[in-house]
Amino acid sequence: MLIHGLTGCEDSTYVRRAAQFHLLRGRKALRLNLRGAKPSRAMATGHYHAGPVQDIQDVLDGLGEDEARHGAFLVGFSLGGNSPLVS
Numbered sequence: 001m002l003i004h005g006l007t008g009c010e011d012s013t014y015v016r017r018a019a020q021f022h023l024l025r026g027r028k029a030l031r032l033n034l035r036g037a038k039p040s041r042a043m044a045t046g047h048y049h050a051g052p053v054q055d056i057q058d059v060l061d062g063l064g065e066d067e068a069r070h071g072a073f074l075v076g077f078s079l080g081g082n083s084p085l086v087s
Contacts (some may be wrong), residue, residue, distance in 0.1 A: 001017055001029075001030045001056070001059065001060070001072060001075070002015050002018050002030065002031050002074070002075050002077075002082050003034065003056070003074065003079055003080030003083065003086065004031075004032075004033065004034065004037065004077055004078075004079075005039040005078025006079040008037070008038075008078075008079075008080075009038035009039065010031035010033050010038075011038070014077060015031050015077070016031070017057075018077075028067060030059070032059060034055070034080065035055050053083055053085050056074070056083060056086075057085065058070045060072060065083055067070075074086045
């Protein structure tokens with residue numbers, strides 16, 4: 001799971017390049033937006049920050065059996081790396 005930094009989103013160049021790096025090595029890559037970042041800004045209340053760890057935990061809990069079978073790793077950039085689940 002790739003989590004963007006401040007002012008970023010799932011479509012940020014560094015997130016797309018990191019996803020490509022892992023995909024080329026046969027891994028799956030999930031590009032996660034923090035609540036209220038870019039595309040979800042209009043639907044979310046408040047501003048995004050690294051604190052809502054429940055959002056990240058919910059995504060991990062929602063992984064299918066195929067995705068969770070071999071475990072998962074989180075990669076956070078800048079703000080995304082400050083989440084207690086990532087650091």
